[in-house]
Amino acid sequence: MFKKYENLNYLTYTNKEFINENIIVRQFVGRLLEETNIGDYTSMISQITDSANITGIGHHLLDPADCLNSE
Numbered sequence: 331m332f333k334k335y336e337n338l339n340y341l342t343y344t345n346k347e348f349i350n351e352n353i354i355v356r357q358f359v360g361r362l363l364e365e366t367n368i369g370d371y372t373s374m375i376s377q378i379t380d381s382a383n384i385t386g387i388g389h390h391l392l393d394p395a396d397c398l399n400s401e
Contacts, residue, residue, distance in 0.1 A: 345361060
């Protein structure tokens with residue numbers, strides 16, 4: 331499921347900003363904060379900075395009489 335990159339030096343990218351611009355010209359700023367381990371896997375704690383707006387609200391209902399009810 332996860333690929334293990336043996337030769338990748340995460341510390342090279344730690345505390346450096348990565349700026350990604352999407353198709354509507356919004357910029358997301360990412361930063362790798364620190365390296366850690368989860369079991370046998372090396373992982374990174376990251377931070378992503380941007381702003382967002384609420385564009386809608388959804389309501390989900392479950393009908394107890396529904397024949398496809400998963401309960």
